[in-house]
Amino acid sequence: MTIAAPDSALYEKWHREWRFPDGVTYLNHGSFGPSPIRVQNARQEWSATLERQPMDFYLRQMELAIDGTVNKLSEFVGVKADGLIAVDNATVGMNIVARSIELNPGDEILTTTHDYGAVLRLWRSACRDAGAELKVQHVDLPVSSSDEIAETIVGGITARTKLLIVSHVTSVTGTIFPVQEICRRAHEKGVPVCVDGPHAIAMIPLAIRDIGCDFYTASCHKWLCGPFGSGFLYVDSRYRRQVKPSIISWGGSVSGRQPHWKDEFNWLGTRDPAPFVAVSTAIDVLRECGLEAFRGYTHALARYARARLVDVTGLEPLIPDGPEWYGSMISLPLAEGGEMDQVQGYRDPLQDRLWENHRIEIPIMHWQGRRFIRVSCHLYNCPQHVDYLAECLAKELAK
Numbered sequence: 001m002t003i004a005a006p007d008s009a010l011y012e013k014w015h016r017e018w019r020f021p022d023g024v025t026y027l028n029h030g031s032f033g034p035s036p037i038r039v040q041n042a043r044q045e046w047s048a049t050l051e052r053q054p055m056d057f058y059l060r061q062m063e064l065a066i067d068g069t070v071n072k073l074s075e076f077v078g079v080k081a082d083g084l085i086a087v088d089n090a091t092v093g094m095n096i097v098a099r100s101i102e103l104n105p106g107d108e109i110l111t112t113t114h115d116y117g118a119v120l121r122l123w124r125s126a127c128r129d130a131g132a133e134l135k136v137q138h139v140d141l142p143v144s145s146s147d148e149i150a151e152t153i154v155g156g157i158t159a160r161t162k163l164l165i166v167s168h169v170t171s172v173t174g175t176i177f178p179v180q181e182i183c184r185r186a187h188e189k190g191v192p193v194c195v196d197g198p199h200a201i202a203m204i205p206l207a208i209r210d211i212g213c214d215f216y217t218a219s220c221h222k223w224l225c226g227p228f229g230s231g232f233l234y235v236d237s238r239y240r241r242q243v244k245p246s247i248i249s250w251g252g253s254v255s256g257r258q259p260h261w262k263d264e265f266n267w268l269g270t271r272d273p274a275p276f277v278a279v280s281t282a283i284d285v286l287r288e289c290g291l292e293a294f295r296g297y298t299h300a301l302a303r304y305a306r307a308r309l310v311d312v313t314g315l316e317p318l319i320p321d322g323p324e325w326y327g328s329m330i331s332l333p334l335a336e337g338g339e340m341d342q343v344q345g346y347r348d349p350l351q352d353r354l355w356e357n358h359r360i361e362i363p364i365m366h367w368q369g370r371r372f373i374r375v376s377c378h379l380y381n382c383p384q385h386v387d388y389l390a391e392c393l394a395k396e397l398a399k
């Protein structure tokens with residue numbers, strides 16, 4: 001499969017906004033996306049403002065600063081600001097949802113085999129505590145249409161299903177799931193949906209109001225390039241009265257404003273909200289680059305990576321080609337067997353060798369008894385990085 005490398009004009013213009021140690025090829029924005037220097041500076045300035053005069057910051061500035069970023073972020077993700085709260089990351093958002101859904105013995109939570117491991121673990125624990133059941137629906141790849149995905153997932157709903165959890169862009173395979181259609185079908189059966197969306201924000205066009213979900217949780221440190229420790233949870237109006245924070249604090253406005261359902265979530269004890277507030281700068285940076293240009297370039301680079309690595313592995317991708325199936329991240333299966341037995345915990349020996357021998361940061365992931373190599377492409381990546389990865393992977397697989 002040969003395709004031409006994309007034009008790297010956007011990379012030339014933007015990559016200096018990031019700084020990496022010399023010699024490191026970073027291809028794992030999907031797990032831990034570093035933020036541009038401008039965003040890091042904005043975060044530090046907010047922290048310095050807090051340290052300089054904490055009384056002034058907490059009583060007079062903090063809530064306004066959080067509101068300002070919530071407003072801008074809400075517009076960015078296509079939903080009204082009154083339903084969106086700041087959280088540290090998608091994990092915290094999902095924990096809030098898990099605390100807020102009342103589960104009784106015999107109830108079911110429906111998830112899929114594509115859901116993120118920690119999300120499955122959280123819901124397994126919540127179900128165990130309540131005597132409920134976690135149902136994990138198998139969605140086998142390859143599929144030929146996104147309708148097939150929606151049908152399979154919603155096919156797992158029973159009269160006992162309390163909530164459906166679904167990834168917007170799946171973690172291991174990078175597949176874009178048809179969440180709007182899934183919500184439509186689940187709602188027809190009277191089941192609310194929580195979309196787990198940390199990979200979708202910025203990577204693909206996102207309008208939460210059109211998806212029509214009941215909850216949407218995301219981290220901003222991935223494709224949006226917000227600081228580590230920034231994320232959000234959107235809660236539909238029907239659930240705002242029942243959502244419970246994962247940390248109990250004063251539950252009121254520190255600046256003395258009128259009570260609001262968000263009060264439980266803004267003051268989680270004395271802490272630094274700088275990462276979330278600096279998300280505003282991350283949105284400015286991506287808008288300055290141009291969202292369509294960013295998506296076009298990073299998708300083209302991911303597509304190039306997919307073709308180059310298929311040549312190396314000789315194995316077909318699990319999803320069809322096209323921007324409706326994947327965005328800036330691709331994932332390809334590796335040959336079965338081999339080093340799979342040597343895997344210890346989360347560490348894969350091939351991942352370690354790509355780092356130790358070639359200084360390439362890339363995840364080798366394990367899922368459904370198979371191994372996958374996942375390549376993330378952001379503005380600081382270029383075709384040469386992909387070529388270098390293809391060359392080094394070929395060497396390591398030949399050993």
Ligand SMILES: Cc1ncc(COP(=O)(O)O)c(C=O)c1O
Pocket residue numbers: 030031089090091092115116119167169170171196197198199219
């Ligand atoms: C689909 C999905 N959900 C949730 C998470 C958890 O994100 P975080 O660690 O930022 O909370 C991840 C992280 O990679 C993910 O890929």
